[in-house]
Amino acid sequence: MHKVSIGRKILSANEEYALQNSQFLNERKKLCLNMISSPGSGKTTILTRTINELKGEIKIGVIEGDIQTDLDAGRIRATEAPVVQINTEGACHLSAVQVSGALEKLPIGVLDLIFIENVGNLVCPSAFELGEAGKIVVLSVAEGDDKPVKYPAIFAKSKALLINKIDLLEAVGQVDFCLERAKADARKLNKDIEIFPVSAKTGEGMTDWYDWLKGKVNNLR
Amino acid sequence: MHEMAVAQSILTTISAEAEKQNAKPVIARISCGKLYAINAEALGFAFEAIAKGTTCEGTKLVVEHKPIRGQCRNCGEIFEFELTSPACPKCGSEDFGLLPDEPLILEDIEFLTE
Numbered sequence: 287m288h289k290v291s292i293g294r295k296i297l298s299a300n301e302e303y304a305l306q307n308s309q310f311l312n313e314r315k316k317l318c319l320n321m322i323s324s325p326g327s328g329k330t331t332i333l334t335r336t337i338n339e340l341k342g343e344i345k346i347g348v349i350e351g352d353i354q355t356d357l358d359a360g361r362i363r364a365t366e367a368p369v370v371q372i373n374t375e376g377a378c379h380l381s382a383v384q385v386s387g388a389l390e391k392l393p394i395g396v397l398d399l400i401f402i403e404n405v406g407n408l409v410c411p412s413a414f415e416l417g418e419a420g421k422i423v424v425l426s427v428a429e430g431d432d433k434p435v436k437y438p439a440i441f442a443k444s445k446a447l448l449i450n451k452i453d454l455l456e457a458v459g460q461v462d463f464c465l466e467r468a469k470a471d472a473r474k475l476n477k478d479i480e481i482f483p484v485s486a487k488t489g490e491g492m493t494d495w496y497d498w499l500k501g502k503v504n505n506l507r
Numbered sequence: 508m509h510e511m512a513v514a515q516s517i518l519t520t521i522s523a524e525a526e527k528q529n530a531k532p533v534i535a536r537i538s539c540g541k542l543y544a545i546n547a548e549a550l551g552f553a554f555e556a557i558a559k560g561t562t563c564e565g566t567k568l569v570v571e572h573k574p575i576r577g578q579c580r581n582c583g584e585i586f587e588f589e590l591t592s593p594a595c596p597k598c599g600s601e602d603f604g605l606l607p608d609e610p611l612i613l614e615d616i617e618f619l620t621e
């Protein structure tokens with residue numbers, strides 16, 4: 287046997303598409319955020335509330351990723367925001383080529399901000415760049431405060447963490463969800479992460495999140 | 508099961524190299540950062556499945572996970588990040604950033620010599 291040193295990066299087809307998407311968005315000065323969480327953390331609820339409350343200030347479009355169904359796209363459509371549904375037919379994450387197709391279907395010219403709601407999964411989507419400017423991870427208090435430690439990759443890679451369903455904090459109890467512990471663990475993995483404890487149901491804490499979004503959008507304008 | 512997509516890229520890269528060398532690849536060593544979310548077993552399984560009938564049929568994939576590295580903002584030290592003791596080992600500062608995850612790299616291939 288003889289050994290041949292290669293030492294070359296394997297550029298996956300996904301990375302090439304991600305690069306194209308990112309160029310497409312940068313040229314048009316559009317902010318694109320990739321939202322990732324376990325199933326049911328509240329991604330769609332956060333999006334619908336954000337869209338409704340920022341109406342008139344930021345024009346938001348959504349790319350909805352789901353394994354099946356267009357239920358979430360329907361919820362977005364009810365806000366009158368433009369939305370494109372992608373069904374991954376079983377795949378555990380969105381891929382850049384799917385997002386590339388969806389970007390073409392959005393009325394990109396009139397939008398300021400494009401949210402991608404990834405498939406509900408805390409692991410796989412973190413490894414697939416879609417061409418976004420940043421990832422947003424959502425963790426709901428019902429899931430327990432040990433998630434940053436158990437799923438470090440997504441917390442290390444995200445620009446912001448939304449700790450959702452804080453209206454349930456009392457019901458869940460300090461033992462199962464200590465806000466300070468979740469924050470501290472996320473910061474150990476990522477010193478720069480912005481953390482917003484929110485309730486997409488009651489609206490508590492959402493203002494800080496909106497201000498952060500407005501800041502990011504205004505930077506591009 | 509996203510390992511399938513990754514396995515496809517790896518197969519393409521190894522096959523191209525095998526053609527260049529005009530030899531049968533026996534072992535291929537891959538490395539990637541720990542944050543890459545690649546499970547070695549699942550990757551091996553996916554690779555085996557798609558390599559059937561190609562020059563890579565029977566090629567063994569060895570996956571090495573590179574540690575997560577941090578860089579201290581106080582003294583500049585680059586170190587292996589441990590979740591259990593998240594501080595700079597040189598100066599003790601807790602102010603550090605994580606370096607980008609290592610990409611997927613095809614390190615080397617051992618070929619059968621005729």
Ligand SMILES: Nc1nc2c(ncn2[C@@H]2O[C@H](COP(=O)(O)OP(=O)(O)OP(=O)(O)O)[C@@H](O)[C@H]2O)c(=O)[nH]1
Binds near residue numbers: 329332450484487488
């Ligand atoms: N109590 C409470 N419930 C919430 C909150 N946000 C969302 N929910 C509820 O949690 C459930 C899941 O919310 P979704 O917005 O569908 O979550 P998702 O992350 O989009 O779910 P998938 O797309 O299936 O991964 C729904 O019943 C919401 O009404 C919140 O802040 N507080």
Ligand SMILES: [Mg+2]
Binds near residue numbers: 329330331358403
């Ligand atoms: Mg949803």
Ligand SMILES: [Zn+2]
Binds near residue numbers: 596597
């Ligand atoms: Zn130091």
